[in-house]
Amino acid sequence: xxxxxxxxxxxxxxxxxxxxxxxxxxxxxxxVAVTLSRLCREPAPEAALALxxxxxxxxxxxxxxxxTTVTEEVFDVDEAMVDTSxxxxxxxxxxxxxxxxxxxVQVHPEDAGVGVGADEDGPARPLRLLGSRLYLDRYFAHEExxxxxxxxxxxxxxPVVDLDRVEALLDQLFDRTDLAEDxxxxxxxxxxxxxxNWVSVVAGGPGTGKTxxxxxxxxxxxxxxxxxxxITLAAPTGKAAARLEEAVRAESARLPEALRAPLAGLSAAxxxxxxxxxxxxxxxxxxxxxxxxxxxxxxxDEMSMVSLPMMARLLEATRSGTRVILVGDPDQLTSVxxxxxxxxxxxxxxxxxxxxxxxxRLVALRHVRADDRPGAAGAMSPDDPAQARTLGxxxxxxxxxxxxxxxxxxxxxxxxxxxxxxxDAALEVLRAGGSHVGWVEQDLSATDPDDLAAxxxxxxxxxxxxxxxxxxxxxxxxxxxxxxxxxxxxxxxxPYGVTRWGRTVEEWLVRAVPGYGxxxxxYLGRPLLVTANDPEIGLYNGDTGVVVRAGRGLxxxxxxxxxPTLHPLIHLDAVQSVHAMTVHxxxxxxxxxxxxxxxxxxxALLTRELLYTAVTRARERVEIIGTEDALRRAVERPVSRxxxxxxxx
Ligand SMILES: Nc1ncnc2c1ncn2[C@@H]1O[C@H](COP(=O)(O)OP(=O)(O)OP(=O)(O)O)[C@@H](O)[C@H]1O
Numbered sequence: 338x339x340x341x342x343x344x345x346x347x348x349x350x351x352x353x354x355x356x357x358x359x360x361x362x363x364x365x366x367x368x369v370a371v372t373l374s375r376l377c378r379e380p381a382p383e384a385a386l387a388l389x390x391x392x393x394x395x396x397x398x399x400x401x402x403x404x405t406t407v408t409e410e411v412f413d414v415d416e417a418m419v420d421t422s423x424x425x426x427x428x429x430x431x432x433x434x435x436x437x438x439x440x441x442v443q444v445h446p447e448d449a450g451v452g453v454g455a456d457e458d459g460p461a462r463p464l465r466l467l468g469s470r471l472y473l474d475r476y477f478a479h480e481e482x483x484x485x486x487x488x489x490x491x492x493x494x495x496p497v498v499d500l501d502r503v504e505a506l507l508d509q510l511f512d513r514t515d516l517a518e519d520x521x522x523x524x525x526x527x528x529x530x531x532x533x534n535w536v537s538v539v540a541g542g543p544g545t546g547k548t549x550x551x552x553x554x555x556x557x558x559x560x561x562x563x564x565x566x567x568i569t570l571a572a573p574t575g576k577a578a579a580r581l582e583e584a585v586r587a588e589s590a591r592l593p594e595a596l597r598a599p600l601a602g603l604s605a606a607x608x609x610x611x612x613x614x615x616x617x618x619x620x621x622x623x624x625x626x627x628x629x630x631x632x633x634x635x636x637x638d639e640m641s642m643v644s645l646p647m648m649a650r651l652l653e654a655t656r657s658g659t660r661v662i663l664v665g666d667p668d669q670l671t672s673v674x675x676x677x678x679x680x681x682x683x684x685x686x687x688x689x690x691x692x693x694x695x696x697x698r699l700v701a702l703r704h705v706r707a708d709d710r711p712g713a714a715g716a717m718s719p720d721d722p723a724q725a726r727t728l729g730x731x732x733x734x735x736x737x738x739x740x741x742x743x744x745x746x747x748x749x750x751x752x753x754x755x756x757x758x759x760x761d762a763a764l765e766v767l768r769a770g771g772s773h774v775g776w777v778e779q780d781l782s783a784t785d786p787d788d789l790a791a792x793x794x795x796x797x798x799x800x801x802x803x804x805x806x807x808x809x810x811x812x813x814x815x816x817x818x819x820x821x822x823x824x825x826x827x828x829x830x831x832p833y834g835v836t837r838w839g840r841t842v843e844e845w846l847v848r849a850v851p852g853y854g855x856x857x858x859x860y861l862g863r864p865l866l867v868t869a870n871d872p873e874i875g876l877y878n879g880d881t882g883v884v885v886r887a888g889r890g891l892x893x894x895x896x897x898x899x900x901p902t903l904h905p906l907i908h909l910d911a912v913q914s915v916h917a918m919t920v921h922x923x924x925x926x927x928x929x930x931x932x933x934x935x936x937x938x939x940x941a942l943l944t945r946e947l948l949y950t951a952v953t954r955a956r957e958r959v960e961i962i963g964t965e966d967a968l969r970r971a972v973e974r975p976v977s978r979x980x981x982x983x984x985x986x
Pocket of ligand 1: 524541543544545
């Protein structure tokens with residue numbers, strides 16, 4: 338794939354001009370760097386380059402620019418890889434030296450005890466240098482806020498609970514029926530952790546029982562506190578919030594009556610709504626440090642989609658005596674905005690540090706004897722270095738669930754192989770096939786889509802069901818049918834992209850469904866994708882819906898738990914048709930069947946997280962179209978997102 342010619346930044350000279358000409362820097366990156374260099378009277382081109390690259394890094398989801406690794410990064414222009422090896426990169430140590438002396442840069446004292454503002458006597462400087470990592474000051478402040486809040490809560494005296502009572506409740510809620518003889522009950526350990534810590538992380542892939550565990554944690558907490566706790570459930574999007582509410586309800590319905598009752602009124606909302614969305618600001622909320630949230634327990638699901646700035650706002654608005662339970666899949670693609678908070682918190686460097694033998698939470702965990710199986714927390718010794726890797730995260734409030742309870746066996750095996758970076762194992766699962774996974778081993782640039790008969794039939798079957806329900810005015814059935822099957826792509830454009838595949842799917846539907854699309858722009862059964870957050874009407878980027886008959890008019894139905902919400906078409910500002918969608922947009926959604934169009938070998942987007950996220954969007958079956966080389970490359974290349982949080986936690 339060749340990259341299109343980049344737009345030329347007329348203000349760029351020297352280094353900036355060269356990086357712009359190669360497409361690494363956009364006009365906007367260059368303009369920010371030129372303007373701030375002038376304002377700060379910084380003549381050094383290396384400093385301007387570092388600033389421009391930092392702005393660019395934020396666009397790509399990194400929180401900062403790491404000067405020691407930037408030359409190895411994969412840069413892309415419009416999704417095609419750019420060869421940056423021949424660019425005139427400054428030598429790292431002299432580049433850092435220029436930055437240390439720059440009037441644009443505030444050098445941060447390395448010792449972790451010193452927070453933002455400690456050396457802020459001089460005029461405001463737009464950049465912050467911490468070791469080899471360069472931040473825009475605002476993003477450093479977000480990272481520092483999250484780090485400080487999490488650390489403070491971890492170091493605080495843990496919540497006071499009656500440990501015997503906790504043990505009895507956990508005994509009642511968790512049994513070992515479906516576990517192998519030597520398999521620790523990680524769900525139980527995770528639950529103990531969330532009960533015993535102010536901040537806890539329940540990590541795991543789809544179907545590993547995160548929601549089940551959270552429902553049991555909430556039941557335990559309410560039982561310990563006489564049902565008086567005020568609890569809120571939050572998620573980054575409306576759809577995810579609705580799913581969370583439904584799942585927690587379904588799980589709590591299975592609990593014993595006495596434990597279930599206090600959970601009856603639980604409801605979930607988007608993070609925007611929980612924090613108090615303000616029409617006058619995109620980044621500030623009604624609840625903040627001065628006006629904190631009233632809740633005793635805050636559960637945040639789909640954490641991998643939560644950006645660093647959002648996490649900072651949430652923690653700042655949460656009182657120190659509130660339990661915060663973070664739930665999500667750290668191996669998924671990260672938030673569209675900057676940050677990889679879930680992955681950073683789950684894999685924080687401190688998690689592998691030695692565990693102090695007198696750690697209060699460890700003692701507590703032992704006391705509740707989370708489990709006696711080999712390798713379980715209750716049976717572990719903090720003095721045994723071999724166990725430190727498993728025990729470290731647990732003691733620090735992080736538990737990863739790995740047993741998959743829901744998937745067809747092959748999808749789980751494929752997801753595990755991808756997650757582990759084991760390309761041979763992934764290929765073995767795909768080659769073996771079965772009713773849950775399939776592989777069309779083809780290079781798509783040379784394929785006529787009409788040759789993919791099985792895919793066409795699948796698309797037509799699902800599309801027909803959507804249109805029939807939409808025409809009949811059955812919004813719930815239309816929304817459900819919409820989630821039967823989805824084509825996912827990494828790219829937006831080109832032979833592997835959403836545009837081509839969306840058009841193909843649309844053509845197949847026109848052929849299969851009489852009168853398809855005949856009503857004009859808002860035709861019955863038109864699948865819709867929301868492309869921008871609109872908290873006012875409760876629709877979020879990535880939400881999908883469908884145009885349905887409603888009385889004598891038309892409305893758009895969006896999945897929200899059992900009953901879809903209906904919106905007048907006139908309210909829909911930012912929507913497009915969604916016959917195929919990017920994996921990024923599909924985060925937070927699942928479909929019965931998924932067809933994943935794997936990008937080509939030279940794609941900058943071909944990463945492990947992309948493949949893992951695509952595979953785990955499927956509930957019943959996933960089919961991958963692409964070559965063996967591209968598959969191997971994807972499994973073997975993890976995403977690199979620069980952030981200091983992982984090291985600093
Ligand atoms: N220990 C267990 N034994 C048997 N079934 C379980 C167990 N834990 C969870 N399940 C079942 O597995 C399914 C998936 O569980 P759950 O919804 O809690 O997973 P999840 O990790 O929250 O998934 P997702 O991320 O997709 O929401 C549910 O049907 C649940 O009842």
